[in-house]
Amino acid sequence: MNKLDSALLNILIKDARASYADIARQLGISRAHARTRVQGLVTSGVIEQFSAVVNPEKLGKVISLFIDLKVAPAQLETVSQELADCQEVVSLYIMSDLQSLHIHTLTDSFESFDAFARRRIFNRPEVLSVDCKMLMSRVKHRRGGPRL
Structure with a gap:
């Protein structure tokens, strides 16, 4: 990975729907070169998927809680998988x-x-x-992914 790849990733993190032409224009490279770099990042596994960031409040999901559980170590995998499969669990x-x-x-x-x-x-x-806390307000969050 070099500076061009980092800049390209930051564009896609901000807008995964950015066209190769938009990427090329912002980076000062050809559209074909932008496409090749994106495909290379996908092939190498750096980009795992392209996805939409959904505003949960627009879907009526207004209660955001963080739970810290201590679990018997022998049951950690089972409990984590069962909870991960629940629609209420975001992460x-x-x-x-x-x-x-x-x-x-x-x-x-x-x-x-x-x-x-x-x-x-x-x-x-x-x-x-169990320790549970409700989110009061977001000060900084990863909407759009991390910045590189």
Whole structure:
């Protein structure tokens, strides 16, 4: 990867629908060269996919909560996969202590979050502790992906 690839990635992170002509114009290269570089980044696995960033509030998902679970290590994989499969879970990470999960959920109401928590988290003997916090406001976020 060089500076041209980094600049190209930043364009695509901002707008994955940018045309090769737009990319070429912004970088001062030919359209064919832009296409070749993008295809090379896809082939090498640097670009995994092109996707849309959806505003959850426009879909009625206004309750954003972050949950930190401590789970019995022997059940970590099972619990993480079960939770990852839930529509309420936006992101889920296994943390470095190999017993903690960091989970971001989006729901349309406190009632629907409560139903999710009762159904999927509470009363599970493998869940050792739960810490849950509600998002108050976004100051900086990765909408559009990280900047390189």
